[in-house]
Amino acid sequence: MALDIYKVNPEFRDIMPKEIIDLEENATWAQNQEKPRGIKELPETKELLEEHSLCAGCPEAATLRYVLSALPKPEETVIVNSTGCTSLMFPHIALHTVHSLFGNQNAVASGIKRVLEWRFPDKQKDVVVLAGDGATVDIGLDYTLQSFFRQEKITTICFDNEVYANTGGQESGMTAKGQVFKMAPTGKKFDKVPMWELAKTSGCHYSVNMTGSAPKAVAKAVREAILVAREIGPTYLNIYTPCILEIGLSANEGLGEMKAGDKHRFEFYKHVSPEAEEYLKKCKKEGIL
Amino acid sequence: MAKDSIKIRMPALGGQGAVTAAHIAATAADTEGYYAVSNPFFGAEKRMAPSESYARIGTVPIYDRGEVIYPDIVMIYHPQVITMGKSYTMPFYAGIKENGLVIINSDKDLLTAEDRKTLDDLNVKVLTRDFTQFAIEQAGTELATNMAMLGALFGALGTVSKPAIEEGIKDRFLKKYTASGGTATLDSVIEKKFKKKMDLIQKNLDTASAAFDLTAEWCKEVGFEQMLEAPGK
Amino acid sequence: MANQGPAYYSPYPTATYEGNITPPEGKALLLEDVVDEEVAMRECARVMLTSENATIFPGPQVLYGWNEEAKKKATLIKEIAEVLEAKMIPMYDYRPKYPKIDPEVEINPNHPNLTIWHNNIKAAIFVGVHCHYANVALKIVRSETDCYTIAICGLSGHEDAMATLRDQHTEELARFIEIAKEVKAELGK
């Protein structure tokens, strides 16, 4: 039934704007496809994200497009957000989503996931958390980690821009040591929180640190993380999506910044638990990866 | 003149079973046809630290809740309530009403001359007795002290029958009740001690019954009159 | 554009603060009066047939074919539009749209007044809109426009509309069509 919520009744097709008809006819819903959805379809198909008000050239906006293109089954996926720049995109995602409060995203997602499992025992509904580094690692750290400890079957994606961007550029726990931001006028005094490692030791079966520079790599990680969360347990993705505004780059320089990160501070890190490893092999065999 | 309702305060030490006793007292009174309410003191009680519970019994609906400030009956479960001031209320008889009753579990008289005068002026009768020793004699364990105290209470009241008390005790130990972790542990210790639940209940009943008789006899001796109206039909 | 001034920035007073709430089961609400459903249906039809640019705003619950009732309702609503000679402008989702809506072709609950102003709509039916967003929109509309609003609701109705019908399912919509046809004939249209 989930895909039916996008089907426009014939009586109203003539009055509906194109973007809505497109969503029904031209988006890559998993149910309509044999092959896994992916980044390659972005140019030809209707995207799940409509126009939003992030800064021009924001790497977060681009990375969200990759994430949405890679959801294994968007029509059965709920995304939980938190306060921050990302929340300016959320109303425009063509899925059921929740904003809630600043920092409580993994708690809300835990409740949603458990109830969806209870209400739909015969369906597979994915719950994904997508929030910034302030929400995930500072104000919401307790709820992030506790959801890992409890082995909640959700995927947590942190768009790590190393700063509180929406509030105007303040230091976060994910800011690099020495960086001067507001509230750290003489530079940050402690190291960047190694959240991907905390995720591993806190029980995540899949934990990745990467940048948003390579769309395919992002899509692959998203897909693997969600599949592992379905069957095995919590998964975590830390994706560097720099705030070009706060580090003084122009709209076309975000990609270069991420590429530089790939070689240095955001060198690819991946932890996969043995159970997850085995499960992913199985997925590959079955062609769902 | 007998009253339409009375309030009972039970200062004790954590682990003595005063909360359980108040619970059973109210259940027994309810069985007898009274309105009855029981509650513990609302604190972070620990074993051997002060602990207090309350029961209210009447022939009219009982609205009053919480700590009993003006009791008709005060039951002291442990000498340390008086000697070490392990009590929420000082002195232990604070607020006691005229013609009231104090029951003290102690092997010696703990009242000062001043205490005695205050209580005499209010015509409050005092029964001091070693109910712990009594429990050991009757049930073979000091854990039945609360049953002895309970029996003493009803012996003094005279209007709640032994079958109703029996009902109250059985209800408490046969049904599943919510209890704090400490109480639940003690429940299981008691159960282990008696091996069989019915054995435990019988010993408790016997202890309460013997204390009932003893106190009823004492009331006659000292001229303690009926305090609470008989329950309505 | 309707009158606007400091008092109109807030949609206060809402109907509940004037003492009006949703009608009891089996009844309808016309302004502050609880009336029989048929009385309200007649009045709704009359207003729609006699007001400038009467428009129906179908919401997501009827726009999409997510269950059998929605599919049947879609057919009936189309017929209502034909009988009432009303235009249809969809409220297809509730997002605060960026950068702006096109008031010719859509209505958005966050600023429904824009569509009403732009199209000079003097009477409108909200149908299939989730109650919360219907109420958010109706409160704005009642304070910022002079549009006569009608809420045809599958649940408990909407006191912030000028007229509301509650528990409206396919049977009730069919009955409304019949009544609208009668009223239309009476009006000599």
Add this chain to the structure above:
Amino acid sequence: MSKITDMTKTHNWSGQKLVSIEHMLFEAPRTKHFMTGSEVLKEAVKRATVDASVSYPITPQSEAAHLIGELWAEGYVGVYFRGENEFGVMSEVAGCSMAGARTVTTTSGPGTLRAMENFAMWSGTRAPMQLCLMARGINSPLSIQPDNLEVQYLLETGCMIWYAENVQELFDMSLAAFTVAEQPDVHVPIITAVDGFFVSHTREAVELPDDDIALQPYNPYAAPLPPIDSEMPPGRFLRDPFVMKSNYISYATHASWQWEIRSAVERSKPYARKLLNGLVHTSGNLDAEIAFVACGTASNQAKEGQRELEKLGIKSKVIKLRTIRPFPEEELIKELDGIKHVFVPEFNVVGWLANEVKAKLYGKVDVNIHAGPKVAGGMSLPAEAIIQEVMEVVNPGKGA
């Protein structure tokens, strides 16, 4: 564990026969039990076809929260776990409720304040869960005693607030609460408050229907917003979007949204009048010139005071407010006909109910409103104290 698919048209997943709230409250035969407030909440939840509950320990609500866990283990409740702290728990139950579950949780005192940000979010997102609040003191200094100051903090959260006087009322109210909160035109959270310990830990007689019946399940599709389950249009749906002026929209959306929450609370009145047998209950001497206006245990104490005053030849009546949000203004004004002195007994240092009563009656009724007698920090409020306060006002200088 039960499965939701075990539910039939006539029976829920734990095999209980589904009945209407009217049958549950007014028609089903009842038998007498002797239990505490914590135990009776379990009995209510057991009969309420509850999908989900999340718990966290804090005195005095812990026992009620344990017992709901037992119901889950016994198959009566679908989802149950211990959260990390009250802020987390109140977010977890928000997730449960938004995902379409009939949801209940409990908290007390400092837990209420820790979770505070959630309550306005709950009402803002029209999530109709029930919070059973067993009120206690708030820090500092630390106290676990019955004191209901925390209720004042909840008054403007947009949640309904009902106040139960005793164990029996807690049972009946918490069942009615699910039904009223889930009405499509209400559909906001409900806080059923009791004074901790005075109700949670006090053992008294209650009349309960048998436990082989239960309320009809919650229907998340008869709601003012779609549940977050990808099963109801619109497919593009953020449950609680940014609507502030900066990038989109206007002030009007947020304002209208907030008025709508308050309107929803008002719309609960007819349902509550029916299921609670009125929003106020009055007892005592109906021709009196002295009235106590109270809620919760304070109305219990006022009744004790009224009875003692009557023995002294002084007439008074007790007007018990059963709902605080919505505030039963009409009913209260009617009950105050002929009254000269209003006393508002309370278990907190502020006198928040007196403030409420004064604000709501200002300019409408010509009575003297005395903010008291009040006690705080968990003290009892004996009839003796009530009599003294009344005497000082009506019979100054002469004492009781």
